[in-house]
Amino acid sequence: MVASAAVRLFGMWASPAVRRVEWALKLKGIEYEYIEEDLSNKSSSLLEFNPINKQVPVLVHNGNPIVESLVILEYIDETWKDNPILPVDPLERSKARFWATFVDVKCREESRKAFFMEGEEKEKAIENLQVQLKALDEELEGKKFFSGDHIGYTDLAVGWMAFWLGVGEEAAGFKANYDLKFPNFSRWMKDFLAEPVIKDNLPPREKTVEFFRSFKQLGSCTKVNQK
């Protein structure tokens, strides 16, 4: 166990990118100090540690800041070598990174559009999201988790979809219909959320739905500054 003062995490309770980092820290048994940020009134520490993007999460280790949640995950894996979350083989590592980037760039884009937009644009976004879910579903064929028998980097990267996709749907009134069409993905979502490290580290659902509901009413795409 690492002394808490050495590791600090700047976060925001509703942010999936922040939870992603917390899941990794907890999987590794790393103790850390958590600092909740009010993103409408960012602390001088946050702005000092992440001057370029001014976003959470920021991991500060021995005074050194690391930003971008996927970069943070790799940093955590390379610094604390117990319970590795990335595979050793370079080809497997490239696949893990591929799927992480896919969900972070592509799925996030379409789910954001499905959440904020209406009419034809919303329909198109839901359609695109379903194509993406199909790819993820196929990737899970024959596997319990993306990383194999245990959760790893890819599961942590895709993990936001297991909880926040449903939250977004409820808050904005759309359905990606994953339970019927994508049996592997649907099964994975349940198994992932049942994992102790994940189950015990999710924001309260009702409160999160409310948060995103009012977020949508604000009508802006950039309010929750998270990466």
Next chain:
Amino acid sequence: MASEKGVMLLDFWVSPFGQRARIALAEKGVQYEYKEENLTEKSELLLKANPVHKKIPVLIHDGKPVCESLIIVEYINEVWSDKAPLMPSDPYQKAQARFWADFVDKKVYDCGSRLWKLKGEEQQAAKKEMIEILQLLEAQLGDKKYFGGDSFGFVDVAFVPFTSWFYSYETCANFSVEGVAPKIAQWAKRCMERESVAKTLYDPKKVYEFVCFLKKKFGVE
């Protein structure tokens, strides 16, 4: 895909993303087969190797595909680890390198495209943004020889292909990279002294010809 032994790269000549892979392979001295793709008529091989994105570059190593340019560069670095390390060994320095390569990925190409695709106020906004991007990168480079310090590294590989597009950005949006970010301009020249870079990048005027072709195709101006 046949599990043929060897390395193949599916690519498009002027793609800065493809060039990242080519430069990394050259730095490592890896022999490979280059296959030029017609992006208006993608090959069966490309569609099979990258069914999710259907994009180049794709590296095929002993029949197994690796997609996404920065992921390809990390793969190349990890497999051919005996020569020319492209990543620092310290995890914190690695994290910095990944952050800045990701920054280049998210900012430079999109903003650059807006410089030649748009006109008037929108182009001016893109120009302002590009200058900010270049100055942020310049601050990161500082007085170092390369972004990687004394050694040519991950961020250098990620960013250097875009230097052959500087002339196009400058001509379309009327500004000078040397004027707004002189250290970046000097770094670009230093990189061109490396064989891997000089043999991979096309003449900026040739890239500009391609940009003009794209402008016509998209009905710009």
